[in-house]
Amino acid sequence: xxxKLQITAQQIMQAALNIAAEKGAGxxxxxxxxxxxxxxxxxxxxxxxSKEALISAMVQHLxxxxxxxxxxxxxxxxxxxxxxxKARRVFTQAVAGNTAMAILAAxxxxxxxxxxxxxxxxxxxxxxxxxxxxxxxxxxxxxxSEGLIFQELLSISxxxxxxxxxxxxxxxxxxQELTT
Amino acid sequence: xxxKLQITAQQIMQAALNIAAEKGAGxxxxxxxxxxxxxxxxxxxxxxxSKEALISAMVQHLxxxxxxxxxxxxxxxxxxxxxxxKARRVFTQAVAGNTAMAILAAxxxxxxxxxxxxxxxxxxxxxxxxxxxxxxxxxxxxxxSEGLIFQELLSISxxxxxxxxxxxxxxxxxxQELTT
DNA sequence: AAAACTGTACCGACCAGATGGTACAGTTAT
DNA sequence: ATAACTGTACCATCTGGTCGGTACAGTTTT
Numbered sequence: 001x002x003x004k005l006q007i008t009a010q011q012i013m014q015a016a017l018n019i020a021a022e023k024g025a026g027x028x029x030x031x032x033x034x035x036x037x038x039x040x041x042x043x044x045x046x047x048x049x050s051k052e053a054l055i056s057a058m059v060q061h062l063x064x065x066x067x068x069x070x071x072x073x074x075x076x077x078x079x080x081x082x083x084x085x086k087a088r089r090v091f092t093q094a095v096a097g098n099t100a101m102a103i104l105a106a107x108x109x110x111x112x113x114x115x116x117x118x119x120x121x122x123x124x125x126x127x128x129x130x131x132x133x134x135x136x137x138x139x140x141x142x143x144x145s146e147g148l149i150f151q152e153l154l155s156i157s158x159x160x161x162x163x164x165x166x167x168x169x170x171x172x173x174x175x176q177e178l179t180t
Numbered sequence: 181x182x183x184k185l186q187i188t189a190q191q192i193m194q195a196a197l198n199i200a201a202e203k204g205a206g207x208x209x210x211x212x213x214x215x216x217x218x219x220x221x222x223x224x225x226x227x228x229x230s231k232e233a234l235i236s237a238m239v240q241h242l243x244x245x246x247x248x249x250x251x252x253x254x255x256x257x258x259x260x261x262x263x264x265x266k267a268r269r270v271f272t273q274a275v276a277g278n279t280a281m282a283i284l285a286a287x288x289x290x291x292x293x294x295x296x297x298x299x300x301x302x303x304x305x306x307x308x309x310x311x312x313x314x315x316x317x318x319x320x321x322x323x324x325s326e327g328l329i330f331q332e333l334l335s336i337s338x339x340x341x342x343x344x345x346x347x348x349x350x351x352x353x354x355x356q357e358l359t360t
Numbered sequence: 361a362a363a364a365c366t367g368t369a370c371c372g373a374c375c376a377g378a379t380g381g382t383a384c385a386g387t388t389a390t
Numbered sequence: 391a392t393a394a395c396t397g398t399a400c401c402a403t404c405t406g407g408t409c410g411g412t413a414c415a416g417t418t419t420t
Contacts, residue, residue, distance in 0.1 A: 146331060167316065
């Protein structure tokens with residue numbers, strides 16, 4: 001049988017993301033998300049039993065996305081670090097400016113929700129440090145990549161588009177040199 | 181005799197910072213801040229006519245602090261970049277983990293409040309790029325420094341203390357090499 | 361096959377507590 | 391006295407969340 005038009009979890013998360021991007025992270029309330037996703041509050045809370053659950057799912061989703069992206073790039077790249085840097089570029093473009101700021105801010109209310117991000121970071125770090133000889137240089141490039149992400153996320157980057165592009169290329173070059 | 185005004189403003193901001201650090205950014209409410217700073221809500225709103233004003237002041241204060249710190253270090257350092265990196269170390273230690281997370285999250289509700297941070301970043305960038313020959317390397321180190329700050333701010337750093345210390349030293353060394 | 365039942369997806373009214381903010385009367389310092 | 395300051399009481403609004411109920415597809419019982 002044909003399923004009725006059901007609002008999926010993904011649609012709800014997308015709606016929440018949109019609200020965050022358009023009106024700021026503080027405006028991501030259950031009422032607002034419900035309305036934006038075409039549900040009543042009751043219906044929304046049927047899918048996500050609490051706001052915390054919603055935000056947690058959003059964080060997880062974002063992380064999964066980033067990871068998937070990175071893995072698909074990793075196949076065509078020799079170095080883990082290079083794929084990480086390239087994935088970052090795609091990532092920040094996808095979340096364009098402030099889409100994911102929501103998650104940061106909302107998660108800040110429940111700092112525990114940021115834990116998966118730390119775990120993810122740890123995993124990536126371990127992977128990237130497979131060659132201990134270039135440890136410091138590698139960590140430096142990872143950090144710079146993080147810096148770029150956060151500046152973009154919060155829209156506080158002092159760099160021009162041109163500078164960012166040049167920087168990205170420079171970082172990738174450096175990373176490639178490490179493996180040669 | 182002694183005017184209490186200035187002291188009080190600072191005390192209030194400190195109280196707000198403490199709440200953020202202890203209970204999370206979302207718990208920084210006017211009631212909570214008033215109680216923590218030992219005055220009533222009326223008193224609090226006398227000093228800061230709105231919550232936005234309070235947060236704005238906190239952001240400004242933090243920036244001023246960082247700037248003052250950096251300037252005092254700049255006197256004893258040859259390179260602007262080196263002093264920036266050293267200032268960062270002091271900064272993250274001072275705000276210890278999540279003290280300033282408050283500002284990030286609270287400001288996310290009013291994204292405009294983050295603007296001074298961007299301006300500050302731009303100013304620093306311009307200053308640091310006084311030597312255009314090493315532009316890319318300089319920006320890379322700046323970015324890595326930012327990355328370190330944000331990871332610390334949100335408590336999502338994957339690095340061990342030892343790794344962080346080593347990294348810091350490595351970055352400073354690199355910065356010093358740039359000027360020689 | 362009709363009736364009874366079950367589970368999923370959803371709605372809308374409602375609630376207790378929190379929140380930012382106001383009004384205003386009282387107190388203190390100069 | 392008067393300006394600077396503080397405290398109490400209060401309010402409109404919002405927030406996350408509960409709850410009873412509905413529609414309806416599929417399943418089981420009779």
